[in-house]
Amino acid sequence: xxxxxxxxxxxxxxxxxxxxxxxxxxxxxxxxxxxxxxxxxxxxxxxxxxx
Amino acid sequence: xxxxxxxxxxxxxxxxxxxxxxxxxxxxxxxxxxxxxxxxxxxxxxxxxxxxxxxxxxxxxxxxxxxxxxxxxxxxxxxxxxxxxxxxxxxxxxxxxxxxxxxxxxxxxxxxxxxxxxxxxxxxxxxxxxxxxxxxxxxxxxxxxxxxxxxxxxxxxxxxxxxxxxxxxxxxxxxxxxxxxxxxxxxxxxxxx
Numbered sequence: 001x002x003x004x005x006x007x008x009x010x011x012x013x014x015x016x017x018x019x020x021x022x023x024x025x026x027x028x029x030x031x032x033x034x035x036x037x038x039x040x041x042x043x044x045x046x047x048x049x050x051x
Numbered sequence: 052x053x054x055x056x057x058x059x060x061x062x063x064x065x066x067x068x069x070x071x072x073x074x075x076x077x078x079x080x081x082x083x084x085x086x087x088x089x090x091x092x093x094x095x096x097x098x099x100x101x102x103x104x105x106x107x108x109x110x111x112x113x114x115x116x117x118x119x120x121x122x123x124x125x126x127x128x129x130x131x132x133x134x135x136x137x138x139x140x141x142x143x144x145x146x147x148x149x150x151x152x153x154x155x156x157x158x159x160x161x162x163x164x165x166x167x168x169x170x171x172x173x174x175x176x177x178x179x180x181x182x183x184x185x186x187x188x189x190x191x192x193x194x195x196x197x198x199x200x201x202x203x204x205x206x207x208x209x210x211x212x213x214x215x216x217x218x219x220x221x222x223x224x225x226x227x228x229x230x231x232x233x234x235x236x237x238x239x240x241x242x243x244x
Contacts, residue, residue: 013210
């Protein structure tokens with residue numbers, strides 16, 4: 001999942017360089033939502049911390 | 052010169068974020084510290100922050116940057132920095148209660164996730180200032196396009212290097228383990244042989 005998000009960030013960069021404004025903005029928000037969903041997954045998983 | 056200030060500040064913003072991410076690579080590969088899932092999420096948010104000024108630079112290469120493009124670029128940075136701050140704050144709070152020693156070795160007295168929270172705050176402040184002074188900052192005259200190309204190429208390389216590094220760390224799994232200790236791809240490849 002993490003690799004896919006980094007590739008999506010690269011795709012956003014490419015869309016920006018091709019001056020496709022709405023595609024670039026759309027991909028940017030797809031990346032952002034994916035980051036927040038992955039954060040939600042990690043934030044709600046139980047951490048086996050020992051200290 | 053005044054009409055180039057916003058143009059050069061956008062370069063500095065992209066370079067500063069690339070420098071932070073390259074420092075994180077130094078800690079990962081020279082310090083042999085594998086980034087945790089939240090560290091990787093903060094790297095993603097930082098790259099999304101860098102896409103804001105990169106958007107302005109990419110527009111400048113086409114010959115014109117309007118106030119709308121400038122506002123879009125720094126607006127993207129603000130949104131990404133807010134998301135990054137939430138992730139960094141979560142990690143700071145995870146390790147704030149003593150006697151938790153924190154995750155990883157501190158750098159200049161602070162852990163990387165604390166630095167990350169400070170950097171997201173700086174991105175918010177810089178983006179806000181650029182938006183406040185948008186009339187003065189919108190570039191109307193551009194410098195060397197070669198410099199711009201080099202800066203943008205560095206950003207592209209940093210994105211791809213992160214994709215590769217996390218692919219090795221994550222292997223053929225959907226998510227990273229909470230406390231990664233090795234590059235899982237090697238294990239996955241060995242188990243398939």
